[in-house]
Amino acid sequence: MMPSSCTGTFLKRPLLSFYFSRLPPTIRDPRNPAAPLRTHASTHSDDITSVQFSRSPESSHVLLSASSDGLLCTTDAREDDEDEAGLHVGNWGCSIAQSGWVRGNTNTRGIWAASDMETFSVWTGELDQAQNIDIREPSVHRQDLTWVTDYLIGGHNRSTILPDHDNDLVVFSGSNEGDIAMLTRPTFSNVNQPWHLHSLWTMNHIGVVRSCLWDEQNNVLITGGEDAKINIWSGPSTSSISADIGSKRENISFEMDVDEEVGSPSSKKRRF
Numbered sequence: 001m002m003p004s005s006c007t008g009t010f011l012k013r014p015l016l017s018f019y020f021s022r023l024p025p026t027i028r029d030p031r032n033p034a035a036p037l038r039t040h041a042s043t044h045s046d047d048i049t050s051v052q053f054s055r056s057p058e059s060s061h062v063l064l065s066a067s068s069d070g071l072l073c074t075t076d077a078r079e080d081d082e083d084e085a086g087l088h089v090g091n092w093g094c095s096i097a098q099s100g101w102v103r104g105n106t107n108t109r110g111i112w113a114a115s116d117m118e119t120f121s122v123w124t125g126e127l128d129q130a131q132n133i134d135i136r137e138p139s140v141h142r143q144d145l146t147w148v149t150d151y152l153i154g155g156h157n158r159s160t161i162l163p164d165h166d167n168d169l170v171v172f173s174g175s176n177e178g179d180i181a182m183l184t185r186p187t188f189s190n191v192n193q194p195w196h197l198h199s200l201w202t203m204n205h206i207g208v209v210r211s212c213l214w215d216e217q218n219n220v221l222i223t224g225g226e227d228a229k230i231n232i233w234s235g236p237s238t239s240s241i242s243a244d245i246g247s248k249r250e251n252i253s254f255e256m257d258v259d260e261e262v263g264s265p266s267s268k269k270r271r272f
Contacts, residue, residue: 009051030149038080045069050099053077055157056109062087064111072113072127090127094119100155102188103168110188114152120171122188131188135173138183138195147181147197149173153223156214162186172212178205178225180212182236199236205229 026036046069054062063077072090094115102110103124110130112125120135125193140147153172161168164186171183180200205225212223219235 001134038077039082039087042082043073043075043086044071049097052100054108055101055103055110060111064099064101066096066113068095070094070096070165072096072099072111072123074111074127074239075127088125088127090123090129092121092129092132098152098154100169101157103157103161105161105166110167112155114155118151120152131191133191135171138173138197140197147179147200148175149181150176151208152210153180153212156216159216170214172214174209176208178209178227180205180209180221195227201233202227204231 018063026039043065044067046067047078048065048067050064050066052064054060054064061076061078063075065073065075067073070092072087072092074087075085076087077085086229090111092113092115094117096113099111099113103113104110111125111127113121113123114135115121118135120131120133121129122131123129135152136149138149153174154169156172158168159171162184164183166187166189167185169184171185173183175181180201181197184196184198185193186196187193196259201221201223205223206229207225209223209225212221213266214221214233214235221233221235222230223233224230
């Protein structure tokens with residue numbers, strides 16, 4: 001498989017390439033790619049599905065990795081001795097499809113992960129699990145708007161934390177009809193805290209949306225789906241407004257209920 005390049009800010013240059021396979025995670029310097037800098041053979045025992053450096057300047061050498069073996073691991077990318085490189089390990093007990101960092105408003109760091117079964121979890125920086133939910137639970141049922149999440153598309157770390165929030169995580173979720181929603185949760189310290197639905201992008205994909213990228217600086221959202229289409233959308237507005245029913249992009253902000261009948265045929269109907 002093709003390598004994924006990452007930047008280690010602690011050396012102030014592009015540094016690392018990771019090969020996602022059953023081979024051990026290998027760290028290479030692109031100036032001399034033939035000779036691995038480090039190999040961490042005992043970190044994971046199955047396919048590695050996600051790697052990401054910490055975004056905090058003081059811990060930019062800390063690498064988060066996730067795998068189909070159910071493990072989340074943080075390692076010190078500077079450490080040559082593999083026995084000393086491991087920092088923390090969390091065992092979710094299910095195949096992990098995605099993961100990433102969460103920054104708190106006091107510059108604390110946490111971790112999020114998503115499984116192949118549409119479950120979503122949040123962990124402390126030491127990889128103690130804080131929450132474990134079904135990402136399909138948050139829903140909206142109003143007379144003028146219905147939204148039910150079918151799957152997670154991906155996550156994004158905002159450059160600034162929203163008012164009344166203590167974290168920078170934005171979650172993009174999708175529907176089987178090809179619609180996209182932008183969700184946040186003001187805090188992950190309270191399991192009963194409602195999710196907030198901020199924006200919807202609808203009507204331009206048919207079927208599952210597989211990936212998305214929010215260019216926050218230019219406020220552009222790029223999405224790709226199983227319909228073989230790549231769409232470029234205007235990003236969410238800087239201030240939420242009332243939903244414009246029937247439009248291709250709707251900017252809204254209100255709390256979401258928890259749908260206790262996730263998966264029922266009636267809950268999957270699109271209504272805008």
